[in-house]
Amino acid sequence: MSIFEYNGSALVAMVGKNCFAIASDRRLGVQLQTIATDFQRIFKIHDKLFLGLSGLGSDAQTLHQRLVFRHKLYQLREERDMKPETFASLVSAILYEKRFGPYFCQPVIAGLGDDDKPFICTMDSIGAKELAKDFVVAGTASESLYGACESMFKPDMEHEELFETISQALLSSVDRDCLSGWGGHVYLVTPTEVTERILKGRMD
Amino acid sequence: MSRRYDSRTTIFSPEGRLYQVEYAMEAIGNAGSAIGILSKDGVVLVGEKKVTSKLLQTSTSTEKMYKIDDHVACAVAGIMSDANILINTARVQAQRYTFSYQEPMPVEQLVQSLCDTKQGYTQFGGLRPFGVSFLFAGWDKNYGFQLYMSDPSGNYGGWKAAAVGANNQAAQSMLKQDYKEDMSREEAVQLALKVLSKTMDSTSLTSEKLELAEVFLSSSGKVKYQVCTPDALSKMLIKYGVTQAPVES
Numbered sequence A: 001m002s003i004f005e006y007n008g009s010a011l012v013a014m015v016g017k018n019c020f021a022i023a024s025d026r027r028l029g030v031q032l033q034t035i036a037t038d039f040q041r042i043f044k045i046h047d048k049l050f051l052g053l054s055g056l057g058s059d060a061q062t063l064h065q066r067l068v069f070r071h072k073l074y075q076l077r078e079e080r081d082m083k084p085e086t087f088a089s090l091v092s093a094i095l096y097e098k099r100f101g102p103y104f105c106q107p108v109i110a111g112l113g114d115d116d117k118p119f120i121c122t123m124d125s126i127g128a129k130e131l132a133k134d135f136v137v138a139g140t141a142s143e144s145l146y147g148a149c150e151s152m153f154k155p156d157m158e159h160e161e162l163f164e165t166i167s168q169a170l171l172s173s174v175d176r177d178c179l180s181g182w183g184g185h186v187y188l189v190t191p192t193e194v195t196e197r198i199l200k201g202r203m204d
Numbered sequence B: 001m002s003r004r005y006d007s008r009t010t011i012f013s014p015e016g017r018l019y020q021v022e023y024a025m026e027a028i029g030n031a032g033s034a035i036g037i038l039s040k041d042g043v044v045l046v047g048e049k050k051v052t053s054k055l056l057q058t059s060t061s062t063e064k065m066y067k068i069d070d071h072v073a074c075a076v077a078g079i080m081s082d083a084n085i086l087i088n089t090a091r092v093q094a095q096r097y098t099f100s101y102q103e104p105m106p107v108e109q110l111v112q113s114l115c116d117t118k119q120g121y122t123q124f125g126g127l128r129p130f131g132v133s134f135l136f137a138g139w140d141k142n143y144g145f146q147l148y149m150s151d152p153s154g155n156y157g158g159w160k161a162a163a164v165g166a167n168n169q170a171a172q173s174m175l176k177q178d179y180k181e182d183m184s185r186e187e188a189v190q191l192a193l194k195v196l197s198k199t200m201d202s203t204s205l206t207s208e209k210l211e212l213a214e215v216f217l218s219s220s221g222k223v224k225y226q227v228c229t230p231d232a233l234s235k236m237l238i239k240y241g242v243t244q245a246p247v248e249s
Helices: A057-078 A085-096 A142-152 A159-175 B019-029 B080-101 B107-123 B167-179 B185-199 B230-238
Strands: A010-015 A020-025 A028-030 A033-036 A041-046 A050-056 A104-112 A120-121 A129-132 A135-139 A184-189 A194-199 B036-040 B042-048 B067-068 B073-078 B132-140 B143-152 B156-158 B161-163 B210-217 B223-227
Touching: A010 A050, A010 A104, A010 A120, A010 A142, A010 A159, A020 A041, A020 A050, A020 A120, A020 B167, A033 A142, A041 A057, A041 A135, A041 A184, A041 B073, A050 A057, A050 A085, A050 A135, A050 B073, A050 B143, A057 A085, A057 A104, A057 B067, A057 B080, A057 B223, A085 A104, A085 A120, A085 A129, A085 B210, A104 A135, A104 B019, A104 B143, A120 A135, A129 A135, A135 A142, A135 B210, A142 A159, A159 A194, B019 B073, B036 B073, B036 B107, B036 B143, B036 B167, B036 B185, B042 B073, B042 B185, B080 B107, B080 B132, B107 B132, B107 B156, B132 B161, B132 B210, B143 B161, B156 B185, B161 B167, B161 B185, B167 B185, B185 B210, B185 B230
Parallel strands: none
Antiparallel strands: A010 A020, A010 A135, A020 A184, A028 A033, A041 A050, A050 A104, A104 A120, A120 A129, A184 A194, B036 B042, B036 B161, B042 B210, B067 B073, B073 B132, B132 B143, B143 B156, B210 B223
């Protein structure tokens, strides 16, 4: 079994009309055994920037802590929050630093940039950025997620519809993956508010 | 004076003094003053801005007050370029602690860590000490609100009220007389503004010459560091009788 499939994960982010949604599953496993059903994979960096980390759980937590370190210093020195594009470059640089002994994570970055324009991107474990205008996926359920998102996604959805779409895409994809699931965690971000919702799906 | 012993920072004089450290404190005695007061629901920091010129490009960033981490801030007196280095060092130290222990660095430990850095410059390397004194204001879950003063020698102490910079002796004795235990944050602001206005050299006090910052707990229980806006500061100066209200013509 690959190290990326050790803990199991599913992550997806989608762009809507002046908003974005980022969702993850909640399972943390050790190969076939489920250890936790409330594992946090999506982290808030600031009010308009969220980071999801799929792959090895330990690396996801450590990488998140390192990024908080860098972002806090940036905030103190520049007296402003980091733009999502800048943050993506930072994550990419940090991952590439460990080119020959990488973090076994695949990040998904979602944020509202200048003029509250939604920004999403994903990258591989050594920092190759993949910018997309519609959706990005990561984790053990990524193949199912690609299929589900491609068929369910429509551009310029309002936030209510976006929430429904991303939830359906996530739940149907994790049902086809034994290593991810046990519910979902969806963050819906508009310029004015952040809504966090827990989804109940097949608890297996 | 034994001038022969001045040039090396890392040598004691025959009288057992470190002249370079004392000269550093002289440099601070000429800089804009800063006052810190501990109250039961927050810490207040007030600073005198020495550089006021119409030509200065005003921006939102402050000259005397700096945030070190979400729960600690400091006021500076002395050589600004030295202060910038130390503030950056303090910020990185605070983040390193949070990275390792996943909780905010206790205020005293942060002050101690920074003072250890300052002490290094008085004992080895042959470099001059930093010409800065700090007033650290912060909150942690072990000891609540705290105020610390540190100087170029690397010494620090916890204070209920402290002053650094120009006329700090006068300010300190005034604080000793007027400080009361269990002051509220508002009373502390009032006292700080009064003391600063009496010890400052300038004849009239306006919000352009001052900076005011407070560290307190917000209603949600999180520590907040807030710098007072110039408008609110002007109103406060008039309210406490420090400046005369503008004459209506």
